[in-house]
Amino acid sequence: MPRLALINTGGTIASRPDPGGAGLTPQTPPQLQGLPDVDVTTFQPFTLPSPHVTPQHMHALRALIEREAQHFDGVVVTHGTDTLEETAFFLHLTLGTHTPVVLTGSMRHAEELSWDGPGNLLDAAQVALHPATQGRGPLAVFGGDVFDARTVTKVHTTAVDAFGGYPGPIGRIDHGPHGAELRYFARPETRPVFGPDTITARVEILYAYAGWQGEGFAEAAARAQGLVIAALGTGNLPPELLPLIQESPVPVVIATRTHAGPVLPVYGYAGGGATLVRAGAVPASFLNAHKARLLLMILLSLGAGRDEIARVFRDGAF
Ligand SMILES: NC(=O)C[C@H](N)C(=O)O
Structure with missing residues (x-):
């Protein structure tokens, strides 16, 4: 059975209206649906709206992935979309693991009819576990598009299709009659890994x-x-x-x-x-x-x- 690490960090994908509060807050981590034959282990290093995520959180996330990735075939990180591209790029610069790492999130929360969390999570898991993802460094998956951490950026504040960035996705996952179909439009590249012990510079x-x-x-x-x-x-x-x-x-x-x-x-x-x-x-x-x-x-x-x-x-x- 493929082994997947699901690391939940908060964001809208974990959010609901706060009873008595001013609006949405991260509360309930998402659950992976649609892959009964995958052995999922869940981690919850923090539960934050992504505007509260700092480089120190990214550094802690990197340490968790470096420690755990060897035990898994793929790693998915759920994250708020506002700073998802920063965490993705931080991991791109600092992660040495060969296990594929995929970040995703959602633009709508679990109580909305247009809740996009389960689909994005399923796509991210399938991308992370796919052999063609090997050697690509951390990726972001949103709305079926697969993005490189260097170029991905949030391009819309509310649309479900919220991620883009020049020159666009490097791959695409769709669900056809034979299940998930993943295609990449670029070959994997080697990249240097930077390994600071702490992030001290302002x-x-x-x-x-x-x-x-x-x-x-x-x-x-x-x-x-x-x-x-x-x-x-x-x-x-x-x-x-x-x-x-x-x-x-x-x-x-x-x-x-x-x-x-x-x-x-x-x-x-x-x-x-x-x-x-x-x-x-x-x-x-x-x-x-x-x-x-x-x-x-x-x-x-x-x-x-x-x-x-x-x-x-x-x-x-x-
Ligand atoms: N769609 C989202 O996840 C936005 C949310 N404000 C966050 O980044 O945590």
């Missing part, structure tokens, strides 16, 4: 906008060990930011607030991406700001200096 994100004069930059640079800026377009900023980045006491990574495409240092006007890179900033490649933050936190927690940080982001070594 990294903050600043969000750029037309007319930003750098408000908040100095304060953030004084209390953090690294900064990520969700910049404009290909990674450009208003001119007032250029001297701040030049003199920044901490590494600055430039991501984009645009929803797809790389950060590319092409513009040479003050604050243009080429001038920011010349001033020492590091382009985040295709990572969104909150994933770039996790990578920077992990690198800083491992003691990486500016050159090593720049190399990892530049080479896409993640």
